[in-house]
Amino acid sequence: MRVLRRPRRPSVNLKWSSRHVSPMTYDPLQHEVNIQERWMKEKAFRAPFAKEMTPATPTFYMLVMLPYPSGRIHMGHVRNYTLGDVVARFQRMRGKKVMHTMGWDSFGLPAENAAIQHQIHPAIWTRKNIADMKKQIQRLGISYDWDRELASFEPAYYRWNQWFFLQMWKRGDVFRALRNVNWCEALGTVLANEQVVDGKDERTGHPVVQKPMEQYFFAITKYADELIEGLESLDWPENIKAMQRHWIGRSAGARLSFELISGVRISVFTTRIDTLFGVSFLALSTEHPVIQEAAQSDPDLASFCQTIGKQSREERLTSDVKLGHRTRLQARHPMTGDLIPIFAANYVLMDYGTGAVMGVPGHDERDEAFALKYQLPIVTVIEAPTRWEPGVLIHSGDFSGMTSEAASHALVKALAQTADAEWMLTFKLKDWGLSRQRYWGTPIPTVHCPQCGVVPETEDRLPVLLPEDIQFSGRGASPLTTSTTFLQVACPECGTEARRETDTMDTFVDSSWYWLRYLDSKNTTQAFHPDEAKAWTPVDLYIGGVEHATMHLIYARYFHKVLRDLGMAHADEPFQRLICQGMVLKDGFKMSKSKGNIVDPDDVIERYGADALRLFMIFASPIEKEIDWTGFEGIEGAARFLKRVERLIDPHTPTQASLPLLSRLSPEEKKLLSKLHQTLHRMTDDLESRYSFNTLVSSLMELLNSIQEHTFSSPHADAVRQHVWDIFVRLLAPTAPHLSEYLWTRLGHSGFVAHAPWPSCIPELLVTDEILVVVQVNGKVRARLTLPSDSTDTAKQEAALRCAEVQPWLQGKTLVKVIVPPGGKIVSVVVKDA
RNA sequence: GCCGGCGUGGCGAAAUGGCAGACGCGACAGACUCAAAAUCUGUUUACCGCAAGGUAGUGGGGGUUCAAGUCCCUUCGCCGGCACCA
Numbered sequence: 001m002r003v004l005r006r007p008r009r010p011s012v013n014l015k016w017s018s019r020h021v022s023p024m025t026y027d028p029l030q031h032e033v034n035i036q037e038r039w040m041k042e043k044a045f046r047a048p049f050a051k052e053m054t055p056a057t058p059t060f061y062m063l064v065m066l067p068y069p070s071g072r073i074h075m076g077h078v079r080n081y082t083l084g085d086v087v088a089r090f091q092r093m094r095g096k097k098v099m100h101t102m103g104w105d106s107f108g109l110p111a112e113n114a115a116i117q118h119q120i121h122p123a124i125w126t127r128k129n130i131a132d133m134k135k136q137i138q139r140l141g142i143s144y145d146w147d148r149e150l151a152s153f154e155p156a157y158y159r160w161n162q163w164f165f166l167q168m169w170k171r172g173d174v175f176r177a178l179r180n181v182n183w184c185e186a187l188g189t190v191l192a193n194e195q196v197v198d199g200k201d202e203r204t205g206h207p208v209v210q211k212p213m214e215q216y217f218f219a220i221t222k223y224a225d226e227l228i229e230g231l232e233s234l235d236w237p238e239n240i241k242a243m244q245r246h247w248i249g250r251s252a253g254a255r256l257s258f259e260l261i262s263g264v265r266i267s268v269f270t271t272r273i274d275t276l277f278g279v280s281f282l283a284l285s286t287e288h289p290v291i292q293e294a295a296q297s298d299p300d301l302a303s304f305c306q307t308i309g310k311q312s313r314e315e316r317l318t319s320d321v322k323l324g325h326r327t328r329l330q331a332r333h334p335m336t337g338d339l340i341p342i343f344a345a346n347y348v349l350m351d352y353g354t355g356a357v358m359g360v361p362g363h364d365e366r367d368e369a370f371a372l373k374y375q376l377p378i379v380t381v382i383e384a385p386t387r388w389e390p391g392v393l394i395h396s397g398d399f400s401g402m403t404s405e406a407a408s409h410a411l412v413k414a415l416a417q418t419a420d421a422e423w424m425l426t427f428k429l430k431d432w433g434l435s436r437q438r439y440w441g442t443p444i445p446t447v448h449c450p451q452c453g454v455v456p457e458t459e460d461r462l463p464v465l466l467p468e469d470i471q472f473s474g475r476g477a478s479p480l481t482t483s484t485t486f487l488q489v490a491c492p493e494c495g496t497e498a499r500r501e502t503d504t505m506d507t508f509v510d511s512s513w514y515w516l517r518y519l520d521s522k523n524t525t526q527a528f529h530p531d532e533a534k535a536w537t538p539v540d541l542y543i544g545g546v547e548h549a550t551m552h553l554i555y556a557r558y559f560h561k562v563l564r565d566l567g568m569a570h571a572d573e574p575f576q577r578l579i580c581q582g583m584v585l586k587d588g589f590k591m592s593k594s595k596g597n598i599v600d601p602d603d604v605i606e607r608y609g610a611d612a613l614r615l616f617m618i619f620a621s622p623i624e625k626e627i628d629w630t631g632f633e634g635i636e637g638a639a640r641f642l643k644r645v646e647r648l649i650d651p652h653t654p655t656q657a658s659l660p661l662l663s664r665l666s667p668e669e670k671k672l673l674s675k676l677h678q679t680l681h682r683m684t685d686d687l688e689s690r691y692s693f694n695t696l697v698s699s700l701m702e703l704l705n706s707i708q709e710h711t712f713s714s715p716h717a718d719a720v721r722q723h724v725w726d727i728f729v730r731l732l733a734p735t736a737p738h739l740s741e742y743l744w745t746r747l748g749h750s751g752f753v754a755h756a757p758w759p760s761c762i763p764e765l766l767v768t769d770e771i772l773v774v775v776q777v778n779g780k781v782r783a784r785l786t787l788p789s790d791s792t793d794t795a796k797q798e799a800a801l802r803c804a805e806v807q808p809w810l811q812g813k814t815l816v817k818v819i820v821p822p823g824g825k826i827v828s829v830v831v832k833d834a
Numbered sequence: 835g836c837c838g839g840c841g842u843g844g845c846g847a848a849a850u851g852g853c854a855g856a857c858g859c860g861a862c863a864g865a866c867u868c869a870a871a872a873u874c875u876g877u878u879u880a881c882c883g884c885a886a887g888g889u890a891g892u893g894g895g896g897g898u899u900c901a902a903g904u905c906c907c908u909u910c911g912c913c914g915g916c917a918c919c920a
Contacts, residue, residue: 239838243915246837251919270920283920322918347918357920365835366918428919549915619858620846624839626913627846633859634846641858647873685850695848698857705857774853779901781853819900826852828900 026646028609032738036141044752045092045143047099049520050535060091061099061536063515063575065544065552069104069129069151073136074591075584075617075629076545078601082614083581083623083693084543085142089734090687092143093758099536101518102137102144104130104151107158108507109192112440112479115472122440126153136602140610141737143754150521152510157517158442159463160527161509164559165445167566169456173219176454179433183211187475190437203474209310215435216444216503220558224248224427227557235577237624240549247550249428254412255354256421258282258331258340266290266331266342269353269426272363273411274404277396278381280371281359282331283324283345288355291344294327301325301344308346322347322370334419335397345370353426363387432555434506439470439479441504449491449498458492464500478502511552512559515539516569530568538571541691546580546624553578579691582626591629599629607632611736612639618735619697641701642739645732648708649725654748657719662764669720670769672710676724677765679703683731684758700731722747727759775800777809777829793820800827 039045053059064084067077081102088100104126111122118125130151137144150157168174182191186206195201196208220227228248231241253271260266266282284291286305295302304325324345331340347366348357361371361378365388371378382404384391390404399407415421435444443464445457457464467486470479480486480502491498519532553575560574583590586597604613616638621627662670679699686696707728712721725747733740733753744753767789773796775783783805787796797818800806806829813831820827 237839239914242838246916249916249919253920268920272920345918347920349919352919354920359920364920366920369918426919428916546914622847625847630845630859637858644873690850694846695857698848701857772853776852776901779899784853817900821852821901823852826901828852830900 026739026742028611028642028738029606031742032139032141032610035738035741036138039141039143039752039754040146042752043145043147044754045098045100045145046147047101047145048097050529050531053097053535058096059099059536060088060096061515061539061541062088062091063099063539063542064102065542065548066103066105066511066514067133068108068110069106069126069133070110071129071132073133073601075599075601075627076581077137078140078613079581079584079617079627080543080545081137081140081142082617083579084541085140085614085737086618086693086696086734087541087543087687087691088143089737089754090758092754093730093733093756094688095757098143099518100142100144101148102134102142102146103149103514103518103521104133104153105507105511105514106130106151106153107441107504107510109195109438109440112438112472115440116474119472121468123153126151139602139605140614143737148518148521150514150517152507152514153440155463155465156524157514158510160513160517161442161505162445162457162462162464163459163527164509164513164562165505166456166459166462168218168562171562171565173222173562174434175217175219175431176214177217177431178212179215179217180210181213181215181437182208183213184208188477189475190478192436213435215433216446218432218434218558220432220555221427221429223558223561224250224429225425226561227429227554230557230561230573234573234575236575237578237580240546240553240578240580243549244554247429247554251426251428253424253426254408254421255424256334256412256415256419258334258358258419260290260329260331260342261339262329264290265420266356267354267420268356268358269424270358272360272390272404273421274390274393274407275360275363275381276335276358276411277393277399278360278362278379279333279340279358280361280377280379281367281374282340282342283348283357283359283367283370284342285348285350285355286344286346287350288344288348290329290342290356291327294329298328301327304344308344311346322366322373324370324374326374334415341376343370343374351430352428429554432506432508432558434509435503436506437478437502438504439466439472441507442509443480444501444503444505446501447489447491447498448501449494449496451496452491452493454501455491455493455498461492478504480504508552508555509559512556513563515574516563527568530570533569537569538574538576541577541579542575543579543581543623546582549580579623581623582621585626585628587630588628604632604635608635608639609642609738611642611739615642615697615736618693620694622694623691641704642736644708645704645728646739646743648704649729649743649746652721652725652747653718654746655718655722656748657716657722659719659723660716662762664716665720666714667769668710669714670765672706672724673720673762674765674768675703675706676727677761680727680731680759681761681766684761687734697735700728700735703728703731729753730756730759771825773800773825773827775803775806775827775829777806778831779828782806782809791824793824796820796824796827800829 062084064080088098092098106126111126114120114125115122152158165174182196184191184201184206187201191201191208199208200206201208228245228250231244251271253269254273255267255269257265257267286308291305295305324343327342327344329342331342333340348355359367359370361368361376362380363382368378381393381395382391383394393399393402393407399410402410412421412423443466445462445464446454449455467483469483469485471482472479487500489498489500516528516533519536520528523529556574560569563569564572586599589595589597591598612635616635619638620634683696683699686692707724729740729743729747730753737754740753769789770786771789773785773787774781775785783803785799785803787799797820810831813833816830816832818827818829
């Protein structure tokens with residue numbers, strides 16, 4: 001079906017007093033392209049720089065998550081960018097300076113895979129994809145300031161990643177440490193988590209093992225506490241905050257140490273120090289230094305550690321079999337002095353807490369399972385409704401009879417000297433492993449000097465550029481090691497011949513500050529000018545996919561705090577308000593190439609135009625819910641609505657005549673104008689504070705229905721009609737901007753509707769002459785009365801009790817009370833049997 | 835297992851404690867048409883009733899309130915996140 005292409009003139013059957021019938025001229029496809037060109041040419045959406053504004057200039061920063069340039073946009077992008085655009089256009093019409101722009105998260109694996117498969121350079125592949133996607137996005141008519149566009153793979157961008165790295169190095173926020181990577185022996189290469197399926201390389205099927213490697217880290221855990229606390233002040237969906245809290249995983253407890261017979265102390269972390277008298281073993285991670293050392297002289301233990309070490313993280317996490325190995329070591333209980341066996345166990349993680357736990361089988365399920373398996377004593381030391389809760393201590397020496405809470409404090413105090421006991425916070429959040437053994441990313445700006453060790457580059461030698469002479473084979477060490485020009489470098493400190501670092505940065509670094517670069521994307525001397533950050537940040541509204549709830553949104557918050565501490569960003573948090581949109585599905589499934597269920601936005605635009613697609617996307621479902629793309633029925637409805645708008649306005653001849661005094665309007669006219677201004681009021685609220693977009697569209701549809709029902713017949717009908725359409729078109733403009741521009745001109749205005757002021761509400765019109773009062777008797781609606789809007793509550797009560805519909809329900813009953821709640825739209829009558 | 839969210843017509847949904855189902859899709863009927871498309875008009879939660887109207891109804895059960903889809907308790911189902919976190 002071609003809804004909007006070459007439509008024929010409908011048989012005119014409008015209640016509308018049409019004075020002329022012109023052939024329909026609006027062709028969305030043609031018009032959309034034309035108006036987009038004009039917006040572009042006249043830089044209609046240019047955002048100003050800080051120096052062009054005063055501190056009093058109202059601004060709005062509308063940010064959407066920047067896409068990875070895969071080559072084609074999908075419906076999720078359409079939804080995301082349309083939502084952002086509706087807000088951006090609205091805020092612009094409200095008179096604010098709006099920052100709204102687009103960029104490309106353009107480093108990462110897919111480009112490198114393309115290079116391996118098709119022997120095409122990642123830069124060429126990426127540039128083409130950006131060009132293709134940009135064209136598609138532009139067809140949607142999103143009001144971006146394209147002059148601020150950026151791409152993270154450009155040296156002009158990533159040199160600042162390197163610069164930040166150096167600043168963080170200076171501050172001690174960067175460190176090197178060993179961490180396991182997915183190592184594929186057959187390929188001789190490191191693989192990303194998503195490349196590993198069932199412990200094998202997803203492409204070749206070669207086995208993958210865990211192997212420790214020296215890597216760079218950002219010390220994000222330094223900010224763990226602030227990252228949790230900061231969530232309080234944010235206007236974010238509760239579920240996202242909960243996900244972040246859980247991800248950061250703050251846990252309050254105590255640390256204490258157990259002394260081995262040899263004198264070595266083992267530190268454990270526990271949230272239940274009150275169960276100390278129930279300890280019957282210590283369990284240590286196989287990677288724990290004490291275990292590693294013991295394994296030197298204990299071949300059985302060594303082989304146990306090896307078996308566990310071979311397991312992938314996945315295997316280790318999914319098997320709930322508790323494996324342990326009893327060592328020859330024993331520790332002394334810090335209170336009782338009893339000897340306690342020490343186990344190496346697979347369920348204890350080296351990277352959480354201290355890598356060692358005290359086993360209390362009486363009050364911990366895991367410890368219990370372990371104790372049953374290895375026949376260890378199970379002692380009850382707490383009396384409580386269930387064994388897993390705090391309660392009152394028993395069998396605990398001097399501490400018996402104390403509550404768990406009191407005992408915990410007492411124990412920490414008592415053991416402070418003898419067992420190093422202290423309160424301690426532990427986090428699940430790990431330091432941010434930065435290194436990727438990849439080509440297509442920001443080179444880490446360090447060199448390995450035989451004299452000085454690992455040395456940071458100097459700022460004046462930035463950027464460290466990615467070399468071009470690279471072999472992409474998919475095997476062997478990082479591609480950067482194959483460059484002849486890249487590796488050799490003079491040590492920045494001593495000048496001796498050194499070797500460049502060949503690891504590149506995680507692409508999350510790129511997306512951790514891009515919204516600041518947008519503000520000053522052409523700056524060649526700074527990442528961005530602090531004045532710009534001051535003028536525009538924090539971001540007023542950030543919209544993106546829920547899949548970024550933890551990683552990106554935690555890294556970005558962390559980075560922002562670091563920039564704040566570097567004196568570059570002034571706010572504590574980068575994104576004041578966040579909305580996570582739901583996915584766009586097809587028949588209940590995520591659209592994907594492999595399922596062959598992709599709906600291409602271009603096809604839809606070809607058939608219905610961008611406005612219809614935009615309108616449908618907004619209307620179909622609340623923003624945070626999933627949309628199932630069931631077919632084209634929904635979008636045909638959207639196209640039909642736009643066509644109806646166009647057709648209803650078409651016969652109108654523009655007039656300069658102003659709206660007559662409200663007192664001279666007919667009741668019908670007043671009713672229509674009330675509806676108009678009520679809709680305006682409601683839509684403003686939807687756009688400004690409720691961020692309820694689907695209802696925005698239904699309000700407009702309702703309004704159009706009212707307009708269509710109205711007979712414009714009074715002497716000043718033209719002026720009324722002009723007033724109505726002038727407002728209507730502006731209300732439509734954020735959602736269907738192309739058609740609105742056409743209609744705005746059609747209504748006799750010059751300039752873009754995108755720049756027209758959002759209409760102001762006439763308060764007198766928000767109240768109607770008559771209001772509907774609902775009468776309830778014992779909670780059931782029994783009558784609907786139309787009363788003058790200035791009726792007093794008493795008058796309403798009287799009218800309610802008197803009216804014929806209500807009378808029968810009062811017969812033979814005793815009136816208990818009558819309530820008119822604030823707002824006066826309801827009279828609630830309570831009666832009881834006489 | 836833990837945490838979070840959601841359950842409303844045939845479907846997408848609305849309802850900021852105050853008329854449940856706005857708005858749209860689909861379906862059905864009618865007008866226009868030689869016909870179709872498009873457009874316009876009307877009907878569309880269930881049950882009872884010729885009708886006026888009545889009764890029930892927002893996953894199930896209970897509660898608070900003059901009033902509950904909305905708040906509280908409980909239970910079932912679905913979705914999402916995390917998952918040996920000491």
